[in-house]
Amino acid sequence: xxxxxxxxxxxxxxxxxxxxxxxxxxxxxxxxxxxxxxxxxxxxxxxxxxxxxxxxxxxxxxxxxxxxxxxxxxxxxxxxxxxxxxxxxxxxxxxxxxxxxxxxxxxxxxxxxxxxxxxxxxxxxxxxxxxxxxxxxxxxxxxxxxxxxxxxxxxxxxxxxxxxxxxxxxxxxxxxxxxxxx
Numbered sequence: 001x002x003x004x005x006x007x008x009x010x011x012x013x014x015x016x017x018x019x020x021x022x023x024x025x026x027x028x029x030x031x032x033x034x035x036x037x038x039x040x041x042x043x044x045x046x047x048x049x050x051x052x053x054x055x056x057x058x059x060x061x062x063x064x065x066x067x068x069x070x071x072x073x074x075x076x077x078x079x080x081x082x083x084x085x086x087x088x089x090x091x092x093x094x095x096x097x098x099x100x101x102x103x104x105x106x107x108x109x110x111x112x113x114x115x116x117x118x119x120x121x122x123x124x125x126x127x128x129x130x131x132x133x134x135x136x137x138x139x140x141x142x143x144x145x146x147x148x149x150x151x152x153x154x155x156x157x158x159x160x161x162x163x164x165x166x167x168x169x170x171x172x173x174x175x176x177x178x179x180x181x182x
Contacts, residue, residue, distance in 0.1 A: 004118060016107060023096070 005013075095101060 005114060013107075013111070020104070 095104065
């Protein structure tokens with residue numbers, strides 16, 4: 001199974017999203033139309049009542065009250081045209097109120113799963129690259145330490161030769177200390 005989306009998968013998802021956007025736009029338009037029809041009916045009814053009471057025609061432009069601006073679901077800040085579908089037996093609130101909710105849920109679950117798989121792959125590749133970088137740095141340090149140890153040994157041998165040459169000139173001989181230190 002591949003870790004990335006193919007162009008076909010991306011086209012399919014774009015098509016599903018376009019269809020979803022179109023359905024949501026149609027639902028908003030239907031809601032606006034129903035609200036406009038209701039407002040028109042109420043205005044016509046109030047105009048007939050005013051004409052009957054006063055005997056004169058109502059003005060063409062009327063101010064509306066703030067009550068007309070409330071969302072049908074009762075939420076003051078809810079976007080126009082949004083009506084949540086009732087909760088089904090699973091307790092989830094759906095967008096469509098039919099089998100499309102389950103299809104959308106399955107699609108989104110698959111998208112989340114695929115994205116997580118891609119992210120995990122990218123993270124593991126980044127960790128692997130970082131580990132290789134650190135291992136390379138350790139090898140370089142080990143090589144440098146080995147070179148420095150060799151240089152130290154060379155310097156110590158030069159110091160020993162120089163000390164031996166001085167002692168020979170002075171007529172002394174360095175002997176090892178065989179006595180035990182008490």
